[in-house]
Amino acid sequence: MTNPRYRGRFAPSPTGPLHFGSLVTALASFLEARSQGGQWLIRVEDLDPLREPPEATGQILSSLDAHGLLPDEPVRFQSRRYSAYQTAIARLMEQGDGYRCPCSRKELLANEGRHPNHCRSGRAVTGDRPFAIRFALTDQACHWQDLLLGPQHQIVRAELDDPVILRKEGFYAYQLAVVVDDIDQGISDVVRGSDLLEMTAQQQQIYRALGARPPRWLHIPVVLNEAGQKLSKQTHAPALDDNTPGQNLFRALVALGQNPPEALAKGPPETLLDWGQANWQRGAIHLTSR
Numbered sequence: 472m473t474n475p476r477y478r479g480r481f482a483p484s485p486t487g488p489l490h491f492g493s494l495v496t497a498l499a500s501f502l503e504a505r506s507q508g509g510q511w512l513i514r515v516e517d518l519d520p521l522r523e524p525p526e527a528t529g530q531i532l533s534s535l536d537a538h539g540l541l542p543d544e545p546v547r548f549q550s551r552r553y554s555a556y557q558t559a560i561a562r563l564m565e566q567g568d569g570y571r572c573p574c575s576r577k578e579l580l581a582n583e584g585r586h587p588n589h590c591r592s593g594r595a596v597t598g599d600r601p602f603a604i605r606f607a608l609t610d611q612a613c614h615w616q617d618l619l620l621g622p623q624h625q626i627v628r629a630e631l632d633d634p635v636i637l638r639k640e641g642f643y644a645y646q647l648a649v650v651v652d653d654i655d656q657g658i659s660d661v662v663r664g665s666d667l668l669e670m671t672a673q674q675q676q677i678y679r680a681l682g683a684r685p686p687r688w689l690h691i692p693v694v695l696n697e698a699g700q701k702l703s704k705q706t707h708a709p710a711l712d713d714n715t716p717g718q719n720l721f722r723a724l725v726a727l728g729q730n731p732p733e734a735l736a737k738g739p740p741e742t743l744l745d746w747g748q749a750n751w752q753r754g755a756i757h758l759t760s761r
Contacts, residue, residue, distance in 0.1 A: 477509025479660045481540070482649065484516045485527035488710035489534040491719070491726075492664075492694035498723045498747070499691050499756070500662035501540050505744075506751040509660075513542040514652060517550040518643055530710070537713040538720060539740035547656070549648050556643040559651045559681060560604060560636060568680045569636065573602040584631040591630055604637035606646070606677055613672035618689040619756055620665075625672035634673055650674055654683040665690040691756055694726060716740045720747075728755040 481497045483489065489497075504511035513535065515528055532546065563569035572590040579586065588594075591607055611627040636647035653661070668690045678685040711719055717736075720743040724731045729750065735743055 476659055477504060477507040478512065478656065478658050479504035479509060479662060480512040480514050480653075480656065480658055481535075482514040482516050482652075482663075483531050484519075485523045485531055487524065487527055488530040490708035490710060491722070492708060493531075494534075494538065494711060494719060495694050495723045495726050496662070496664055496691065497535065497538075497540055498720065499689075499727055501744075502747045502751040503660065503662050503689065503753060505748040507660075510543040512544050512547070512656060512658075513540075514547040514656070515549065516645065516648065517548055518645065518648055520550075520642075521640075534711050534713050537740075538711075538716040539744050547652065549643075549652065552648070552652065553643065555651055555655065556637075556648055559647060563606065563636070563680060564604070566680065568607050569604050570607055571602045572605045572633075572635075573600040586630060591633070601639040603635045603639045605633040606636050606673075606680070608633050608673060608676055611672070611676070613675065615671070615675070615685075615688065617668075618660075618687060619753055620668075620690055623668075623671070625669070627672045627676065632673060634670075636677075646670065646674065646677065650677045650681065650683075653686060654678065654681060658686050660687045660689065662689045662691065664693045666693050689753065691727070717743055720744065728752075728757045730755070 479500050481500045483493055483497075501511050513532075515531070517523055517528060528548075535541075560569060570590050570593060572586065572588070574586050574588055574590060578588075581587075590605070608627050608629045610629045613625045613627055615623050617623050634646040635644045638644055652658075671688060671690075675685040717738050717740055720740055721731055721736045721738075724743065724747055729747060729752065731743070731746060731750075735746055
């Protein structure tokens, strides 16, 4: 099957080296794109230098390279895209889709999520207080079709759920940057972990506010450790061993329910990826994490 309009991406945050859970997501997005005859990109979401070890980006890209997961275009770094994010914020503010918010988390919690400074009205007085910029959501019962999970329904609550798009520290937020870059790169399909599922309805409103159609979504189960926690830096997930890429890819295919033949267990990455592309079945992905 060839779908030249299919454009997918893998977008890791460089908070540490690539671990097995991230490899599973990268492989799923890669094989979904390849099975559609589409393009696959890598975007590094390096938006928070306070949480990013300087060596992490290089480690992640080296791991992807060692596993044969090579993008069709040069890697994009969000840290080089600040002017695009600022332009988007200016547009949203002009449209009335963004607002300044000096409220602290404590203040919002004390007011059950409502803004005591009436921020959405545009009358918030910031003075010397640092402020974030939030996206002004619209009340909505949002429905969409996930390519793995099927029909989805989320309630979006204006004010209570309004996401930050520019943090008080001056850092651009994920909720804004991911949408701006998906639009700019022409991303048609997003394959990502189900831990991001709850953000989807909010993000769809941001796409539309910026004049774009949201992509198709495919949320895969996250990989859990023995304690039932998502594999992540916070749960001390070990870094991938780049000296055993074939074995790692075999395990990832198993985690994705693809049932690779045992004969491939010690094969090189190229063989595993070729088999995965030829035999990819998104419907075989287990709906519970393994």
